[in-house]
Every structure is written in C-alpha cells, then in structure tokens.
Amino acid sequence: MTKSKDEPGPFGLRRLGRADAAAYRDLRLKGLQSNPETFAASFDDEATRSLAWFEERLQSRIVYGAFLGGDALTGVGGLRVESAAKLAHIGILWGMFVKPEARRHGVGTALVRRLIHEAGGVVEQVHLSVVASNEAAVQLYIAAGFKQYGLERRALKVGDQYCDEILMALSLNGAC
Numbered sequence: 723m724t725k726s727k728d729e730p731g732p733f734g735l736r737r738l739g740r741a742d743a744a745a746y747r748d749l750r751l752k753g754l755q756s757n758p759e760t761f762a763a764s765f766d767d768e769a770t771r772s773l774a775w776f777e778e779r780l781q782s783r784i785v786y787g788a789f790l791g792g793d794a795l796t797g798v799g800g801l802r803v804e805s806a807a808k809l810a811h812i813g814i815l816w817g818m819f820v821k822p823e824a825r826r827h828g829v830g831t832a833l834v835r836r837l838i839h840e841a842g843g844v845v846e847q848v849h850l851s852v853v854a855s856n857e858a859a860v861q862l863y864i865a866a867g868f869k870q871y872g873l874e875r876r877a878l879k880v881g882d883q884y885c886d887e888i889l890m891a892l893s894l895n896g897a898c
C-alpha cells in the first residue's frame with residue numbers, strides 16, 4: 723500500500739529515559755521557541771539548562787516520546803505527580819508538543835491516551851492548563867475526556883501579551 727504524500731508514517735511510543743535526554747532537549751527547546759504562547763516555561767530559561775538537568779527531568783517525571791519511523795523523536799508529553807501528600811492524588815499533564823510536520827495524524831492523541839493510562843496506576847485525577855486560544859490543544863484534551871473546571875485570567879504574560887488559561891481535569895475514578 724502506498725502512503726499518502728502528507729502521511730508522516732507509523733510511529734511508536736515509549737517512555738523516555740536518561741539516554742534520550744539530548745533528543746528530548748532538542749525537541750523541547752524547539753517547542754518552547756516555536757510556540758512560546760502555549761507553554762508556561764520559556765525557551766530562555768530552559769536553553770541554559772545542562773544535559774544533566776534534562777536527564778534528571780526524564781528520571782523524575784513520566785515523559786513519553788513518539789518515534790516516527792522507529793527512531794526520530796517526533797512528539798513528547800509528560801505526567802508530573804505532586805510530591806506533597808495532600809496533592810499526591812493529582813497528576814499534571816504537561817509539555818505536550820508534536821513537530822509541526824507530524825500534526826493531525828494522531829500523535830498527540832496517542833501520547834495523551836498513553837499518559838492517562840500511566841496515570842491510572844498512580845493518581846486519581848489528571849489536571850492540565852491550556853492557553854484558551856490554543857484551539858488545537860483544547861480540542862485534543864476535550865476529545866480525550868478532559869472537562870473545563872476553571873479559567874485563570876492573565877495566567878501567562880508573553881512579552882506584552884496576557885494569556886488566559888483554561889483549567890481542565892479528568893477524573894480516573896468517577897469521583898468528580
């Protein structure tokens with residue numbers, strides 16, 4: 723079967739570890755630089771970080787990568803579990819980024835589903851925040867089952883521009 727021209731090809735998912743730190747850093751910085759309005763973190767902060775800092779992040783958080791054609795890191799997304807005892811039932815979904823040329827082919831959906839699956843064994847609910855104007859991400863999360871529970875006005879300031887963030891949650895045990 724021939725592939726259509728705009729099809730990025732098959733991809734696989736796996737959890738990233740220390741050995742993936744260089745590829746992860748490259749993709750993470752690409753995301754922060756190309757889409758600054760969609761992340762709370764900033765390129766200027768993370769571009770100064772050492773490789774060891776990214777290695778530590780991949781050890782302390784659950785970060786999944788999508789690999790196109792088996793070896794090129796094409797998309798990433800993470801789950802952070804709060805360490806404070808009273809917050810340990812909550813996982814934070816963060817750092818979703820898919821290379822522009824691979825978008826709209828299900829990579830983001832696969833990453834979110836995988837992270838929700840991982841969260842199931844660890845936390846009771848998953849939260850995230852997304853810039854209100856980021857229609858692609860908002861639709862992605864709604865399709866994955868997240869529901870809006872709040873709106874934080876002027877949550878981010880990017881240059882002179884303020885951005886509102888939609889706060890979303892997914893209950894994993896039907897409790898809320």
Ligand SMILES: CC(C)(COP(=O)(O)OP(=O)(O)OC[C@H]1O[C@@H](n2cnc3c(N)ncnc32)[C@H](O)[C@@H]1OP(=O)(O)O)[C@@H](O)C(=O)NCCC(=O)NCCS
Nearest residue numbers: 760818819820825826827828829830831852858859861862
């Ligand atoms: C948001 C993002 C991760 C989505 O990744 P993706 O691989 O394109 O997502 P998918 O192909 O799985 O799309 C899933 C659904 O999301 C929605 N969606 C994705 N891109 C969209 C767009 N440009 N416009 C509207 N809806 C969109 C659609 O409902 C889509 O389902 P469909 O293709 O069947 O219509 C990607 O656009 C991205 O990296 N954006 C820049 C970084 C970012 O915004 N990160 C999120 C921070 S909270």
